[in-house]
Amino acid sequence: MSDSRYSYDENAEAWPYFAMTLLSLVLVPTTFKRLTKIARSPKESVSSGLESQYKPPSYDIISKSRRKSKQGKILTVTNVLLLLGWVIFFAVLYFVHSQESTEEVQLFDPYEILGIAYSATEKEVKSKYRKLSLKFHPDKIGRNLGNNTREELEAQYVDMTKAYKALTDEVTRKNYLEYGHPDGPQPTKQGVALPKWLVDEKGSPLVILSYALLVGVALPFVVWYWWSGTKQYTKNGLHTVTAADIFEKFAKTEFxxxxxxxxxxxxxxxxxxxxxYPGMTPEEVRNHLESYLNREEEKLEDEVKKLGIVARSKTILDGMLDIASSFKNVDLIKRILLLSQLFTQALPPGANELLQLPFIDKAKAESLEIKTIKELVAVSDDEQKKTLGIKSVEDFKILKSFESQIPQIEILKAFFKVPGEQVVMPGSLAHLVIKYRVSYPGTKLPAVDPKDLEEEDDAETLKKPLSTNNKAPLLESIYAPYLPVYIQPRWNVLLINPRENKIVEPPTAITRAYTDGKVSTFKVQLSAPLPDQLGRFRLLIELRSNSFVGADAMESVYLEISPPPTTEEEIEDDISDPDEDSIAGAMAMMKGGKTKRRAIEDSDEDADESSEEEEDSDTDINTDTEDEGDA
Structure with missing residues (x-):
């Protein structure tokens, strides 16, 4: 039974606002999170126009797979539910906008009830009430009801009486002034933002059933679905069984x-x-992988499966790289990164990297004297045509377009730095700073300004040292003709200890760079404090591309660990004795302390000689004792 003390939303005036409030609490933060993720995600469309210039065999199937992969990121369960939620929200909003309110808040106004001015005197109030009483008193109504019922007129007379007393009776007036009503405090009206039929005898079974479905079915299903997803796949999208197999293989096999x-x-x-693909054996998957790397065509049904396998393989390779990073073996990591490059360009292991360009004969490429793209772009166009055997002018233009999209990265300078410090000290947390720039074949870059190679601390970099990594624009997407998914170019940063052939830090990715000659900056924060050993240690930096074979860079970097620049002895030397003719000197003499005479007759030449002697004594360090070796 419903409680009569509560009022229910029979006219649908409250529950729509309640529903919109609940929806907004979920939709607004979720939508903001999704939009932020989309804004930060790299562009997946190829803007260079190469896709329209060169279309490999099975292009229609490949482009369909690309569109499907892009749609798969848009038509997710979360996005569909989010869209449905906003549709419901605006439907409720439209309902509220079109709904007219049927309930008006009635405020007790004795002047309005009696129909008199607010400046009326007590005599005028009594006169007006006397006239209304002659008309609306129950004994005077008789049969002159008009369009009103007797009960309505009697209720109106009661309100007139209360209004009269509120203006003339002392107690009633006090209640009106304090509580807004002549009868004193009014009972609180509790509203329920639900129609009454939902909670009475007829509607209560529906409410109980809905509650049971929500708590007993929907909520456990959502929790199970979420848990099974987190349990089956890692945060990088790698299946847990696959991750376990890869880890076991790396752990039990010599690298x-x-x-x-x-x-x-x-x-x-x-x-x-x-x-x-249930029922497909690993041997069949392996055949599809080799068919892709060798650019072999298959039947339509098998071609679709092959492209689906390749698209998933890129994610698995990224997960494989993460697992290999925990073992820190450089050769294993390089082998995985190279395999990722081969999958991007559909090349078998050991193939000539010139096959990344179109219209190059696979058999002839093995006998070419030029083996790398860097060697190819170094010669003239006529020499390129002759070497590659391309006679068509149109085909050579397309080849040059592909050649011009291969980014080349140049390491200008690399060093270690501790934010806010002048030197790298033992036990400090340092950053590897890489100054680089990216260019494309055929572009001429200006000379590098030495100032751009320095790293000065300011308020922003001291607070967020890695903020410089996001200042340069994102690199444009590349067109890989055989790859069934869009790919964003990046370079994986490997910091290598050459003596132990291990990486120092897990690989991080460079995805941003200026391409107009400006110097870009990328920082890698070292996860462990530096050793306590002083000296100069040689490390290697390798930047490995995920998109092209032969677009890598390597440079040596030296970690120089120095002692702190200031010692306690230097601090004590800086505190000199006070002059004897100063107040501090007089107080020092009274206490028996030391003072010094003010040298007013020293010449500038003597002062210069003295400063030079002090400088020589301070900088007389035996640098032959510094150690230098490989870390």
Whole structure:
């Protein structure tokens, strides 16, 4: 039974606002999070126009796979539910806008009830009430009801009486002034933003059923779905079974024995393909992978499966790289990164990197004297035509367009720095600072300004040292003709200890750079404090592309760990004795302290000689004792 003390939203005036409030609490933060993610995500469309210039065999299937992969990121369950939620929100908003309020808040106004002015005197109030009483008193109504019922007129007379007393009776007037009503405090009206039929005898079973479905079915399903998803896949999208198999293989196999064939076998045995294509054996997956790398055409149905396998393989390779980083073996990490490049360009291991360009014969490429793209762009166009055997002017233009989209990265300077410090001290947390610039073949870059190679601390970099990583614009997407997904170019930063052949830090990615000659900056924060050993240690930096074979860069970097610049002895020397003719000197003499005479007759030449002697004594350090070696 419903409680009569509560009023229900029979006219649908409150529950729409309640529903919009609940929806907005979920929709607004979720939408903001999704829009922020979209804004930060790299562009996936190719703006260079190369896709329209060169279309490889099976282009229609490949482009369809690209569109499907892009739609798959848009038509997610979260986005669909989010869109549905906003549709409901605006539907409720339209309902509220079109709904007319039927309930008006009635305020007790004795002047309005009696129909008199607010400046009326007590005599005028009594006169007006006397006239109304002659008309509306129950004994005077009789049969002259007009359009009103007897009960309505009697209720109106009661209100007139209360209004009269509120203006003339002392107690009633006090209640009116304090509580807004002549009868004193009024009972609080509790409203329920639900129609009454939902909570009475007829509607209560529906409410109980809805509650049971929500708590007993929907909520457990959502929790199970979320838990199963987090349990089956890592944060990088790698299936947990696949991750366990890769980790076990790396842990139990000598790194020298992990060849490209071993990595391809790990890909073929990935649990993802068993989920995507039930019944397909690892041998069949391996055949599809080799068919893709060798650019072989298959039947339509098999071609679609092959492209689906390749698209998923890029994610698995990224997860494989994360697992390999925990073992820190440089050769294993490089092998995985190279395999990722080969998958981007559809090249078999050991192939000539010139095959990344169109219209190059695969058999002839093996006998060419020029083996790298860097060597190719270094010669003239006529020499390129002759070397590659391309006679068509149109085909050569397209080849040059592909050649001009291959970014080349140049490491200008690399050093270690501790924010806010002049030197790198033992036990400090340092950053690896890389000054670089990216260019494309055929572009002429201006000379580098030495000032751009320095790293000065300011308020922003001291507070957020890695903020410089996001200042340069994102690199444009590249067109990989055979790859069934869009790809954003990046370079994986490897900081290598050459003596132990291990990486110092897990790989991080450079995705931004100026391409107009300006110097870009990328910082890697070292996760562990520096050792306590002083000296100069040689490390290696390698920037490995994820998009092109031969677009990498390597440079040596030296970590110089120095002692703190200021010692306690230097601080004590800086505190000189006071002059004897100063107030501080007089107080020091009274206490028996030391003072010094003010040298007013010293010449500038003597002062210069003295300062030079002090400088020589301070900088007389035996640098031959500094150690230098490989870390």
């Amino acid at each position: 020298d024995n992990i060849t490209d064939d071993v990595l391809l076998d790990l890909l073929a045995n990935a649990e993802e393909f068993k989920v995507l």
